[in-house]
Amino acid sequence: MTNPIEITRILFEDFQPQTIHLFYAFGYSAIAIFIYGTYTQIRKYRRGKDDGSWGELLHRFWDMAKTMGSHRTLVRRDKKAGRAHGLIFFGFVLLFIGTSTITLEYDILEPLFGIKFWYGNFYLWFSLVLDIAGFGLILGLIYMMYRRKWLNLPKLSYARLDRQPGDPDFDRPQYRREDWAFLWSFILIGITGFVLEATRLVWLSGRPSVWDYRMWSPIGAALAHLMQGLGMTSEGASAFRPSLWWFHGLLSLTFIALIPRTKIKHIFTAAASLMFKDPLAGRRLPRVPDDQKNAGYKAITDLTWKNLLHLDACTKCGRCQEACPANAVGAPLSPRDVILSLREFANNALNKKELPKEAELDIHGKDVGQVFMETLWSCRTCLACVEICPVAVEHVPIIVQMRRHLVEQGEMEPLLEKTLQTIHKSGNSFGESKRKRAAWAKDLSFEIKDARLDPVDILWFVGDYASFDPRNQKVTQAFAKLMNAAGVDFGLLFEGEMNAGNDVRRVGEEGLYEYLATSNIQSLSDCDFNSIVTTDPHSYNTIRNEYPDFGGSYEIQHYSTVVKKLLEDGKLKLKKKLDYRVTFHDPCHLGRFNKGYDAPRDIIKMLGCDLVDMGRNRDNSFCCGAGGGRIWIPDPVGTVKPSQNRMNEAGTIEGLQVFVVSCPKDLTMFEDALKTSGYEGKFIVRELIELIDECMDYPEEILEKEVVAEIE
Amino acid sequence: MKILVAVKQVAALDEDFEIRADKKDVDEEFLLFDLNEWDDFSLEEAMRIKEESPDTEIEVVVVSIGPDRVDESLRKCLAKGADRAIRVWDDAVEGSDTVAIGKMLAEVVKKEAPDMVFAGVQSSDQSHASTGIAMAAYLGLPHAAVVADLKYSPGANKATIRRELEGGILQEVEIACPAVLTIQLGINKPRYASLRGIKQAAAKPIEAWSLGDIGMSASDVGEGSAMSRVRRMYVPEKGRAQMIEGTIAQQAARIIEIIKEFKGA
Numbered sequence: 001m002t003n004p005i006e007i008t009r010i011l012f013e014d015f016q017p018q019t020i021h022l023f024y025a026f027g028y029s030a031i032a033i034f035i036y037g038t039y040t041q042i043r044k045y046r047r048g049k050d051d052g053s054w055g056e057l058l059h060r061f062w063d064m065a066k067t068m069g070s071h072r073t074l075v076r077r078d079k080k081a082g083r084a085h086g087l088i089f090f091g092f093v094l095l096f097i098g099t100s101t102i103t104l105e106y107d108i109l110e111p112l113f114g115i116k117f118w119y120g121n122f123y124l125w126f127s128l129v130l131d132i133a134g135f136g137l138i139l140g141l142i143y144m145m146y147r148r149k150w151l152n153l154p155k156l157s158y159a160r161l162d163r164q165p166g167d168p169d170f171d172r173p174q175y176r177r178e179d180w181a182f183l184w185s186f187i188l189i190g191i192t193g194f195v196l197e198a199t200r201l202v203w204l205s206g207r208p209s210v211w212d213y214r215m216w217s218p219i220g221a222a223l224a225h226l227m228q229g230l231g232m233t234s235e236g237a238s239a240f241r242p243s244l245w246w247f248h249g250l251l252s253l254t255f256i257a258l259i260p261r262t263k264i265k266h267i268f269t270a271a272a273s274l275m276f277k278d279p280l281a282g283r284r285l286p287r288v289p290d291d292q293k294n295a296g297y298k299a300i301t302d303l304t305w306k307n308l309l310h311l312d313a314c315t316k317c318g319r320c321q322e323a324c325p326a327n328a329v330g331a332p333l334s335p336r337d338v339i340l341s342l343r344e345f346a347n348n349a350l351n352k353k354e355l356p357k358e359a360e361l362d363i364h365g366k367d368v369g370q371v372f373m374e375t376l377w378s379c380r381t382c383l384a385c386v387e388i389c390p391v392a393v394e395h396v397p398i399i400v401q402m403r404r405h406l407v408e409q410g411e412m413e414p415l416l417e418k419t420l421q422t423i424h425k426s427g428n429s430f431g432e433s434k435r436k437r438a439a440w441a442k443d444l445s446f447e448i449k450d451a452r453l454d455p456v457d458i459l460w461f462v463g464d465y466a467s468f469d470p471r472n473q474k475v476t477q478a479f480a481k482l483m484n485a486a487g488v489d490f491g492l493l494f495e496g497e498m499n500a501g502n503d504v505r506r507v508g509e510e511g512l513y514e515y516l517a518t519s520n521i522q523s524l525s526d527c528d529f530n531s532i533v534t535t536d537p538h539s540y541n542t543i544r545n546e547y548p549d550f551g552g553s554y555e556i557q558h559y560s561t562v563v564k565k566l567l568e569d570g571k572l573k574l575k576k577k578l579d580y581r582v583t584f585h586d587p588c589h590l591g592r593f594n595k596g597y598d599a600p601r602d603i604i605k606m607l608g609c610d611l612v613d614m615g616r617n618r619d620n621s622f623c624c625g626a627g628g629g630r631i632w633i634p635d636p637v638g639t640v641k642p643s644q645n646r647m648n649e650a651g652t653i654e655g656l657q658v659f660v661v662s663c664p665k666d667l668t669m670f671e672d673a674l675k676t677s678g679y680e681g682k683f684i685v686r687e688l689i690e691l692i693d694e695c696m697d698y699p700e701e702i703l704e705k706e707v708v709a710e711i712e
Numbered sequence: 713m714k715i716l717v718a719v720k721q722v723a724a725l726d727e728d729f730e731i732r733a734d735k736k737d738v739d740e741e742f743l744l745f746d747l748n749e750w751d752d753f754s755l756e757e758a759m760r761i762k763e764e765s766p767d768t769e770i771e772v773v774v775v776s777i778g779p780d781r782v783d784e785s786l787r788k789c790l791a792k793g794a795d796r797a798i799r800v801w802d803d804a805v806e807g808s809d810t811v812a813i814g815k816m817l818a819e820v821v822k823k824e825a826p827d828m829v830f831a832g833v834q835s836s837d838q839s840h841a842s843t844g845i846a847m848a849a850y851l852g853l854p855h856a857a858v859v860a861d862l863k864y865s866p867g868a869n870k871a872t873i874r875r876e877l878e879g880g881i882l883q884e885v886e887i888a889c890p891a892v893l894t895i896q897l898g899i900n901k902p903r904y905a906s907l908r909g910i911k912q913a914a915a916k917p918i919e920a921w922s923l924g925d926i927g928m929s930a931s932d933v934g935e936g937s938a939m940s941r942v943r944r945m946y947v948p949e950k951g952r953a954q955m956i957e958g959t960i961a962q963q964a965a966r967i968i969e970i971i972k973e974f975k976g977a
Contacts, residue, residue: 293912408909420904421904433728436727510907510908511908512906
């Protein structure tokens with residue numbers, strides 16, 4: 001029986017003291033380079049503006065640990081890559097901890113306190129675990145190499161939609177080189193580690209404290225047997241080992257030294273990015289401080305430290321680009337490239353000792369690293385990118401901040417400019433008279449209460465499209481009848497309501513948004529009600545998430561939750577069931593923004609419909625193209641619009657009869673797309689309210705009055 | 713170097729408007745006020761000259777004749793970059809014609825002594841197209857109307873302009889400065905005044921001048937001294953137009969029927 005103290009791994013055996021000193025010199029240099037690199041990175045972040053995300057650090061840390069531990073964000077929509085990353089991640093973490101324990105004993109505990117623990121059973125388990133970890137690491141890396149080389153995934157291509165071939169930053173071959181250098185150096189560290197282990201075993205094959213326990217490092221042992229089979233002797237191994245040892249050691253140290261300067265830094269930046277994640281990112285946009293002269297981001301130094309950190313967290317995985325509706329239709333936008341452009345810019349401008357002159361900090365323009373105006377205006381602020389980013393990069397808030405600057409400069413589509421002026425003048429995007437806001441209610445057989453005069457249980461915030469768009473007015477009337485039939489005590493603001501401002505804010509016209517929000521909050525504060533309901537997910541989002549920042553905290557529900565409850569409570573009774581085969585389009589602002597995925601689906605099922613989801617559903621729902629103010633900006637002629645892209649997706653559902661939406665803008669966008677993409681006559685687009693309406697059993701007089709109204 | 717821009721706050725009709733009880737104007741309750749569209753262009757032209765010569769100190773002054781509500785439009789001008797704003801008002805001015813307004817503007821110009829004066833070609837609510845030219849006449853300055861292009865170096869004693877004539881013809885004119893130019897739509901691309909900009913411009917003062925400040929009295933202005941006055945404002949009866957459907961014979965028969973109806977009536 002071997003004395004357990006002898007069962008351990010040799011360190012520096014047969015090394016000359018000078019050689020050991022040399023190794024330590026390299027080690028300390030690597031650490032010094034690492035620390036200096038880290039310092040310059042932190043100095044870069046500190047050159048950004050303040051951000052209120054400090055606080056609740058423990059809570060944030062725990063959330064981050066859970067996300068990283070479960071790899072939840074990495075396996076989403078790309079299981080294989082996520083799992084391969086898991087192998088690499090856990091392999092690396094274990095190997096790192098393992099190596100650290102050696103340092104802990106050899107350099108700290110033993111010399112200072114004479115404590116030793118790295119022997120015997122501990123060592124054997126350590127050896128086994130690290131062997132498995134190293135094996136997983138190599139497997140993961142092999143898959144990643146295979147994926148990069150042979151899968152030809154469009155999301156891994158660095159060719160850009162917002163640059164032309166020949167532009168210096170068109171397809172960025174340096175990124176490709178870095179990816180491969182990273183993969184190769186990492187896998188070489190792993191492979192040489194095992195070969196080194198095997199060589200050590202062969203070399204010390206005569207020493208029972210080593211050789212008898214070789215199976216605790218199974219990979220190393222297998223390799224050792226292979227080497228012996230190939231004729232390697234103990235002496236041969238002894239001679240071969242030093243050069244391999246140095247190669248492995250120096251490669252590892254170089255790897256560590258380069259962490260802050262290469263993509264390897266995502267080890268830290270991605271973790272930190274996850275830790276400072278804002279759960280309301282994009283749902284609640286940042287306010288412009290009252291004392292700030294200019295709104296938005298003009299210079300790289302206008303970004304907050306958190307923004308700058310997010311830029312560095314990006315690992316170019318391309319999931320955001322894959323999810324982006326603008327990118328899907330060939331618009332010059334990839335959320336990833338916005339982030340990468342700004343990152344290059346920040347690295348060029350903010351890594352220097354002295355900050356460059358202000359003129360050299362402008363992030364808008366046509367130069368390398370600058371972001372095009374067309375790119376920023378292509379964004380639909382649908383949050384598909386923010387949702388899927390595995391490392392919590394928040395693209396949309398940055399894009400909107402940059403748009404705020406463009407708006408102040410007046411650099412926008414003339415039509416959009418006109419719409420903003422119209423909204424300012426008339427309070428709605430249709431340029432209609434305020435007095436006509438509730439004109440749709442005149443055709444009803446009952447009076448709707450004026451919430452400004454009488455207390456109501458539920459205040460209905462109607463929103464622009466539902467109020468003024470003739471097609472949507474029918475839906476609005478149907479919803480009024482539903483609420484009336486269910487005996488809900490509800491009322492409107494009538495001309496006291498203005499555009500809720502959700503899209504105005506996402507355009508970047510923060511001043512106009514503040515005006516609209518404060519005006520609406522003023523109107524609401526003069527009314528007596530318990531909660532708000534709306535059929536408009538855009539209004540829903542801003543009232544729910546953003547009005548609180550302006551002093552208006554309300555309980556607000558999207559109609560789907562209200563109607564679901566009315567149906568469940570039996571206050572609304574269905575006269576008949578429908579047997580349509582339907583699909584449901586999750587509106588961005590209801591689904592992804594506010595997680596309202598289930599209520600509409602539950603209602604559809606209650607109606608008896610056969611619901612078949614499209615491939616892209618729920619959190620991966622595909623924007624209709626109208627978000628972020630794009631409903632006021634015409635799409636270029638001759639291109640496929642996002643709404644048409646969506647129609648094509650729906651068209652693949654066998655026997656589809658109804659494409660169900662639950663957002664006024666969706667109804668407008670998709671009814672149009674239905675015609676332009678050639679599905680007219682194949683299926684129809686309907687608001688969920690219209691389907692419910694079909695199943696209603698209204699008393700005769702309501703129906704009669706309405707028929708009369710329609711004839712008029 | 714100073715450029716003076718005369719601007720007007722115009723009224724636009726809301727839907728379902730009503731005529732005032734005295735039948736002389738639309739009830740103000742149904743009007744939406746905003747800066748005259750032409751003035752966006754004339755102010756932009758002044759701002760363009762200012763910004764293209766960063767080395768010359770150029771002051772852009774906007775002037776308007778009107779009641780308190782006009783301040784909102786002047787603030788928009790300040791938000792777009794005008795350096796100063798002057799508003800002249802007295803209740804007696806109500807009912808003045810364009811000639812009297814032109815005279816008042818001329819008096820402001822005399823006090824301010826600018827190197828260049830711009831006005832819009834016309835206002836979108838009244839469409840007289842005479843205020844700017846009336847002002848020029850009172851000043852005795854060279855003037856040109858419907859200017860669609862301007863080449864002018866700040867402080868120069870002449871400018872080259874292109875005027876828009878009927879039928880898409882442009883007339884190139886050299887004009888001695890200071891001059892009064894009425895600016896046509898499309899001469900430039902007016903900038904957007906963001907709401908934040910307008911709010912921040914609230915800090916810039918708007919000078920409120922009285923009739924006395926420009927050496928005029930109540931008897932010089934108002935309905936009494938106007939050379940024209942509104943007798944009645946009304947909505948003309950709608951004409952009728954109808955597409956006659958059917959075969960040629962049916963159409964002819966229907967026309968004959970209509971003629972007979974008219975003759976019989």
